[in-house]
Amino acid sequence: xxxxHQSILHWYHQNGRKNLPWRVLHDEYKKYANKNDxxxxxxxxxxxxVYISExxxxxxxxxxxLQNYYFQFLVKFPSLKILAKASEDEVLKAWQGLGYYTRAxxxxxxxxxxxxxxxAQLPYDRRELQKLPGIGEYTAGAIAxxxxxxxxxxxxxxxxxxxxxxxxxxNPSLKLLTQKAEEFLNYDNAFDHNQALLDxxxxxxxxxxxxxxxxxxxxxxxxxxxxxxxxITKKIRYENIILKxxxxxxxxxxxxxxxxxxxxxxxxxxxxxxxxxxxKFIGEFKHFYTKYKINVKVYFLKDDxxxxxxxxxxxxxxxxxxxxxxxxVKAFDVLKKSAYAI
Numbered sequence: 001x002x003x004x005h006q007s008i009l010h011w012y013h014q015n016g017r018k019n020l021p022w023r024v025l026h027d028e029y030k031k032y033a034n035k036n037d038x039x040x041x042x043x044x045x046x047x048x049x050v051y052i053s054e055x056x057x058x059x060x061x062x063x064x065x066l067q068n069y070y071f072q073f074l075v076k077f078p079s080l081k082i083l084a085k086a087s088e089d090e091v092l093k094a095w096q097g098l099g100y101y102t103r104a105x106x107x108x109x110x111x112x113x114x115x116x117x118x119x120a121q122l123p124y125d126r127r128e129l130q131k132l133p134g135i136g137e138y139t140a141g142a143i144a145x146x147x148x149x150x151x152x153x154x155x156x157x158x159x160x161x162x163x164x165x166x167x168x169x170x171n172p173s174l175k176l177l178t179q180k181a182e183e184f185l186n187y188d189n190a191f192d193h194n195q196a197l198l199d200x201x202x203x204x205x206x207x208x209x210x211x212x213x214x215x216x217x218x219x220x221x222x223x224x225x226x227x228x229x230x231x232i233t234k235k236i237r238y239e240n241i242i243l244k245x246x247x248x249x250x251x252x253x254x255x256x257x258x259x260x261x262x263x264x265x266x267x268x269x270x271x272x273x274x275x276x277x278x279x280k281f282i283g284e285f286k287h288f289y290t291k292y293k294i295n296v297k298v299y300f301l302k303d304d305x306x307x308x309x310x311x312x313x314x315x316x317x318x319x320x321x322x323x324x325x326x327x328x329v330k331a332f333d334v335l336k337k338s339a340y341a342i
Contacts, residue, residue, distance in 0.1 A: 004220050005186040005193065011216035012196035015203070020062070021070065022053035022146070023195060044078055047122045047147030054139050054146075055107055059100050069098055081120040084111035088266060092323035099289075099326055101267060106134025124148055137174070142194075151190040153181035158201025159194075164230040165205060165223035207231050238293035244273035245331045247282075249302045253313035256324065263289070268324040270331055271308060273299045282338040285330050296327065298334045 012018070052073060056065045073094050077083040083091070088108055095104035110132040114120055122143065123129055129140035141154025155163070155177045163180050164172055172180075186193035196216075204215045210227045212218050223230045247270050248255040256268040273279065279301040287294040314322060319332070335341065 001184075004184075004217065005188075007216040007219075008186070008196045008200070009189065009192055012192055012199065016192075016196055016199045017062075017203075018195075021066070022050050044074060045080075045121070047143060048080055049074060050147035051122060051139075051143050052107070054142050055103050055134060056098065058103060058139075060098055064098075069095075079120065080111045080114045080122070083108065084115045084120070089323055092267060093321065096323055097326055097329065101264070103134060105265070106132075109133045110135070122147070126150075126152065137178075145190055145194055149191060151185070151187050152194075153178065153185040153190075154194070155181050156198070156201075158205075159197045161207065161231055162197055162201045162205045162217070165210075165227050166217055166221050168223040168226075168230060170230060236291060238288070239291055241292055241294045242297065243287075243294050243327075244297045244299065245269075245327075246271040246273040246276060246279060246299045246301060247331060247335055248306050248308075248311070249300070250306050250313060251304050253315050254319070255306065255308060255311040255313055256322075256328070257308075257310050258312070259325070264325045264327070266323070267328075268312075268314075268322050269328050271311060273297070276301055278303065280340070282340060283334040285334060287327055287330060294327075296331065298331045300335060300338065300340050302340070 017023070053065070053070060056069055056073075076094050077086060077091070086108070088105065091104050091108045092101060095101060098104075113132060114122060117123075118128075123132075124144075126140045126144045129135050129143055130137065135143070138154050138156045141152050142156075144150040145152040145154070155174065159181065160172075160177055163169070163177055163184065166184075167180055169176065169180070200215060200217070204211045205217075205227075208228075212221070212224045212227065215221070215224075218224060254270075256270055259265060259267055259269050276299070279299040282298050282300045284295060284297045287296050324332075
């Protein structure tokens with residue numbers, strides 16, 4: 001096991017994504033953040049910064065998180081206390097485009113709980129972390145290890161794949177995988193060890209076309225010759241849906257409705273097209289959400305007498321400040337490219 005640990009750490013120091021901002025200390029943020037934002041980020045709490053990264057990285061690629069959201073969110077909400085004081089609309093607006101908005105709502109709820117119960121800090125105890133909305137076993141372990149430097153093993157999809165192949169486990173239970181992760185843990189350097197396992201899973205031990213010849217575990221892995229056998233994935237069966245959206249312009253303002261449905265709760269969306277007279281079809285696009293493959297058809301209607309008691313009117317400038325769904329953003333892009341462009 002000592003040789004295995006040495007091989008993993010050597011590979012990580014040579015090939016790991018050590019420059020990811022949530023993997024570095026406070027004073028390293030200046031390498032990544034805009035100079036104008038340095039003052040706000042210099043004293044940021046590491047555990048909080050790790051927490052935000054872990055929630056954002058659920059269902060979202062590293063590239064997207066880094067380019068458009070991570071630092072922007074931390075600058076706007078540099079602490080749990082400030083996040084707790086913000087309105088839900090502000091939080092959703094900052095999250096706009098990342099999708100899976102329940103994550104943002106859970107962040108907001110957790111911040112309020114931490115202010116009330118833990119003096120505006122994340123709890124140090126892993127079990128207490130798991131009691132917060134949106135924090136499961138993996139996320140709690142990651143925060144404990146990467147945020148608080150606790151010697152802790154945990155399992156995500158990448159680590160599951162690495163361990164399943166290493167130990168030749170078919171469809172192992174989470175309990176067994178957690179046990180194996182603890183046996184496999186480098187207690188002298190849990191931080192780098194776990195970061196390395198995440199990177200091996202993401203960069204080398206791929207679901208398909210695994211790069212075994214580049215893997216630091218290649219000499220020790222019992223499942224390398226049949227690696228596909230130990231990666232059982234469920235094929236997503238998409239349900240096809242046709243959705244018709246109506247963009248209404250009234251007195252040079254746009255009408256939107258705040259959704260009360262679970263999918264886009266508290267986000268603004270355009271109206272539903274119901275064969276309104278004089279509405280013009282302006283285009284369509286594809287949109288995917290969990291198990292749904294949606295063919296979205298967009299209609300435009302300019303009518304200063306249009307009435308809908310649930311709708312609110314917003315100027316073009318207003319749309320920059322309210323939280324609207326990604327679906328609505330795409331629909332608005334169709335409008336901007338149409339003959340009725342603003």
